[in-house]
Each structure stands twice: as C-alpha cells, then as structure tokens.
Amino acid sequence: MGRAVGILGLGSALPEQILTNRDIEQMVDTTDEWIVARTGIRERRRADENTATSDLATLAAERALADANLAASDLDLIIVGTVTPDMFFPSTACLVQSNLGATRAAAFDLEAACSGFLYGLTVAQQFVSSGFYQYVLVIGAETLTKITDWTDRNTCVLFGDGAGAAVLGPVSQGRGILANRLGADGNGGYLLHMPGGGSRMPVNQEVLDQRLHYIKMAGNEVFKFAVRTMANTALAALADCGLNKDSVRMLIPHQANRRIIDAVSRKLGLAAEQVMINVDRTGNTSAASIPLALDEAYRNGCFADDDVLVLVGFGGGLTWGASVIRWGV
Ligand SMILES: CC(C)(COP(=O)(O)OP(=O)(O)OC[C@H]1O[C@@H](n2cnc3c(N)ncnc32)[C@H](O)[C@@H]1OP(=O)(O)O)[C@@H](O)C(=O)NCCC(=O)NCCS
Known part of the structure; x- marks a missing residue:
C-alpha cells in the first residue's frame, strides 16, 4: 500500500458557441424531438476554427491549479487523455506544458477514447502513490466536432467539445x-x-x-x-x-x-x-x-x-x- 492519493483541485472549460438540435436540423435529416428522445441531448458546445484541444485543456488546467492552490511549476507530470490531439506530434500534453509554463513537468498523451480520463487518473495515481511524483495533472480534452461527419445523422447529433482537469496529489489516509x-x-x-x-x-x-x-x-x-x-x-x-x-x-x-x-x-x-x-x-x-x-x-x-x-x-x-x-x- 502506497500513499493515499486524491483530487486536490478541479477545473473545466467549454467553448462559447452553442450548437442546438434546431441548428443540426438544418444540416441533416433529423429532429429535435428524435435527438432528445433517443439521447437526451439538447445542445452541445463547438470550438471555433481558431480553437484546438490544447487551448481548452490549458484553460481547464489553469482553473484546476487555481482550485488546488498550486503553481504550474509545482507539477511533476501532465497527462492528457484525448482522441483529438492538436496534431500527431508533439503531444497535446507538451503543448499544455508550454502554455502553462510547467517547466518541471514531464508530459504525455494517453489514448483510451471516452475512458481516457479514467485511464489517466489510474496512471497518475500510481506515480503519486509510489512517491515517485508529488503532483500530477490529469486532463480530458476534446474537440470532437472537428472529426465529426456533419453529413452523417447517426453520429453528428451526439458529440461536443470541452475539457476537464484534475490535480492529483497526496491526501489523508482513508480519503482519495x-x-x-x-x-x-x-x-x-x-x-x-x-x-x-x-x-x-x-x-x-x-x-x-x-x-x-x-x-x-x-x-x-x-x-x-x-x-x-x-x-x-x-x-x-x-x-x-x-x-x-x-x-x-x-x-x-x-x-x-x-x-x-x-x-x-x-x-x-x-x-x-x-x-x-x-x-x-x-x-x-x-x-x-x-x-x-x-x-x-x-x-x-x-x-x-x-x-x-x-x-x-x-x-x-x-x-x-x-x-x-x-x-x-
Ligand atoms: C446512436 C443512438 C442514439 C441511436 O439510437 P437507437 O435507438 O439505437 O437507434 P437506431 O440506431 O436503432 O436507429 C433507429 C432509426 O433511427 C434513425 N436515425 C439515426 N440517427 C437519426 C437521427 N439523428 N435523426 C433521426 N433518425 C435517426 C436510423 O436511421 C434508424 O432508422 P431505420 O430504423 O429506418 O434504419 C444510440 O444507439 C446510442 O446512443 N448508442 C451509443 C452511442 C455512443 O454512446 N457512442 C459513444 C460511445 S463513447
């Protein structure tokens, strides 16, 4: 049994633009009623052409660090779970590391699709639990609307953009x-x-x-x-x-x-x-x-x-x- 590890701070970010079901009715053969009945989705957020995954990830990370009362320079590691990286390489985690000025932190992306945040949390826990690292930032960030086929009604009604981040670190025994x-x-x-x-x-x-x-x-x-x-x-x-x-x-x-x-x-x-x-x-x-x-x-x-x-x-x-x-x- 290693150290107890928990969440010290949380943050998230959504792009401003709201895409409603009525907007999607204009793109494909669907209805607001069908989408709400089959999925429960009424609207989603869409990143504009100047916003990439690392931008949303950075904003969420800044908020999580503020919530944890920590500085970017305190971070030992940044893990980003995403299937919509800014580009194949460098990793989105490296782009976030630069944006934050997290100069001490190692950084890598982890790809487990929608399970990416939970995979990241589990990996981060091992590093902190063992004592190898003190503070690890785990981010789940996506701009799925950029890999969505806006002519396919089977999928285009489902997806949206956003980012959420958690700072992990040691907590009291029994918690975390x-x-x-x-x-x-x-x-x-x-x-x-x-x-x-x-x-x-x-x-x-x-x-x-x-x-x-x-x-x-x-x-x-x-x-x-x-x-x-x-x-x-x-x-x-x-x-x-x-x-x-x-x-x-x-x-x-x-x-x-x-x-x-x-x-x-x-x-x-x-x-x-x-x-x-x-x-x-x-x-x-x-x-x-x-x-x-x-x-x-x-x-x-x-x-x-x-x-x-x-x-x-x-x-x-x-x-x-x-x-x-x-x-x-
Ligand atoms: C996609 C999903 C909402 C479809 O709902 P469903 O009840 O399974 O519907 P079906 O796939 O059986 O399709 C039923 C009919 O609706 C039609 N349909 C599909 N999308 C439609 C849309 N946006 N508007 C109107 N009709 C639509 C289909 O063409 C099909 O018509 P058909 O019977 O004439 O062939 C549902 O299967 C789902 O949410 N699956 C999980 C997807 C998911 O979570 N993916 C991400 C994983 S991380």
Whole structure:
C-alpha cells in the first residue's frame, strides 16, 4: 500500500458557441424531438476554427491549479487523455506544458477514447502513490466536432467539445482514490473508430472522398456494450474497496446518452439526485465528459468531504473503467 492519493483541485472549460438540435436540423435529416428522445441531448458546445484541444485543456488546467492552490511549476507530470490531439506530434500534453509554463513537468498523451480520463487518473495515481511524483495533472480534452461527419445523422447529433482537469496529489489516509478498474476489448474496436488519417490509411484523396477521416459508429452495438459494462465495472470497483451501491453518494458517469445513464442508474438502484447528468447541455465530449461532469457537480456543492463518488465510463477501443473516490484531502 502506497500513499493515499486524491483530487486536490478541479477545473473545466467549454467553448462559447452553442450548437442546438434546431441548428443540426438544418444540416441533416433529423429532429429535435428524435435527438432528445433517443439521447437526451439538447445542445452541445463547438470550438471555433481558431480553437484546438490544447487551448481548452490549458484553460481547464489553469482553473484546476487555481482550485488546488498550486503553481504550474509545482507539477511533476501532465497527462492528457484525448482522441483529438492538436496534431500527431508533439503531444497535446507538451503543448499544455508550454502554455502553462510547467517547466518541471514531464508530459504525455494517453489514448483510451471516452475512458481516457479514467485511464489517466489510474496512471497518475500510481506515480503519486509510489512517491515517485508529488503532483500530477490529469486532463480530458476534446474537440470532437472537428472529426465529426456533419453529413452523417447517426453520429453528428451526439458529440461536443470541452475539457476537464484534475490535480492529483497526496491526501489523508482513508480519503482519495479507493479503487480503480480498467478494461479493454480490442475485438470491438471496429464498432467505434476513425479509420482514416493514420498509418493504416494515410490521408489521401480516396480517404477524403469516402469520408474515412471522420468518426464511424455502430450505435446500437455500442449502446448494449455500454449499459452492460458500466454497471458491472462500477460494482466491481466498489467491491474492490469493500463497499457496495449503498455506500455511493454520487455517480459521475460518462455522458454519452441519457438512456445509457438511466439504465446504469437503475441497475445500481440510485435516486435521480445521486446521478450527475449534463449530457443535455454538453453532448458526448469523450475524454472530457467525466471531468466536466465532476467539476460541475463539485461547483454545485452536490457532495461533501468523505462522500463516496463513483466515476464510470466506456468508449472506443473498446475500453472502460471506474474509480471510487472518497472525497476530501
Ligand atoms: C446512436 C443512438 C442514439 C441511436 O439510437 P437507437 O435507438 O439505437 O437507434 P437506431 O440506431 O436503432 O436507429 C433507429 C432509426 O433511427 C434513425 N436515425 C439515426 N440517427 C437519426 C437521427 N439523428 N435523426 C433521426 N433518425 C435517426 C436510423 O436511421 C434508424 O432508422 P431505420 O430504423 O429506418 O434504419 C444510440 O444507439 C446510442 O446512443 N448508442 C451509443 C452511442 C455512443 O454512446 N457512442 C459513444 C460511445 S463513447
């Protein structure tokens, strides 16, 4: 058993532009009613052409550092979970390190799609728990609207942009991260992917013509996987630290679809006020979704010191994860 590790500060950032369902009605054959009924999403944020993932990540990070009462120069490591890096390299984490002036920090990106923040949290915990590092910044940041096919009604109604950040460091024994669970099933990778633009299919005219540089998804299959995996993973993580669903003050689920969240909440027997939901205003922001939701719940005073939170998510890869946190430092 290493040191207890917890969240010392939180921050988030959303681009200003709001894209409503009515706006999307102008782009593809869909309706506000269909989108609300099938997904619970009413609007999402969209980054403008001058805003990249590192810009939102930097803003969220500055807010998290201020909340933790720490300076950028205190950071030992920056991890950015994203599938929409500014570019292949340098990593978005290195761009954020430069923006912040975090001169002592190592920096790398981590790609686990919508599970990216939970993967980042778990990796960061190992560094702090072992004593190797003191302060690690974990960011989930995305500009998914830039890899969204705005002619595909199956996907374009779902996604949005944003960033959320957490500063991790040592906390009192008994508080902080109590358990983490991570999983992956690469056999399902084809269910949710962006096939073009990488080394398998470098960008060329054919890739562009076939729109392979955009998100492709088998929505129905992903839906079933999500409901099954999220509930099981949350319960397994709770069992890992000797707790059960009655111990949970609040669930902070990945915000992909209101119906998925409701199904998971039912399986866990949680009341409406115990489940953080902002998908109606953010859409699915992939790696940014859990830290955005956590930051909003934190700012709204939805939980207090010593409350038990369960963060749970799933995403492309396929990947999934859950963290159980006893709040407080
Ligand atoms: C995408 C999703 C909302 C679709 O909802 P669904 O209830 O599964 O709907 P289906 O895929 O069965 O499609 C039903 C019909 O609606 C149509 N449809 C799809 N998108 C539509 C849209 N935006 N507007 C209107 N109709 C639409 C389909 O073409 C289909 O029509 P058909 O029956 O004539 O073929 C849902 O499957 C989902 O949320 N899946 C998970 C996706 C996800 O979370 N991805 C990110 C993971 S991190």
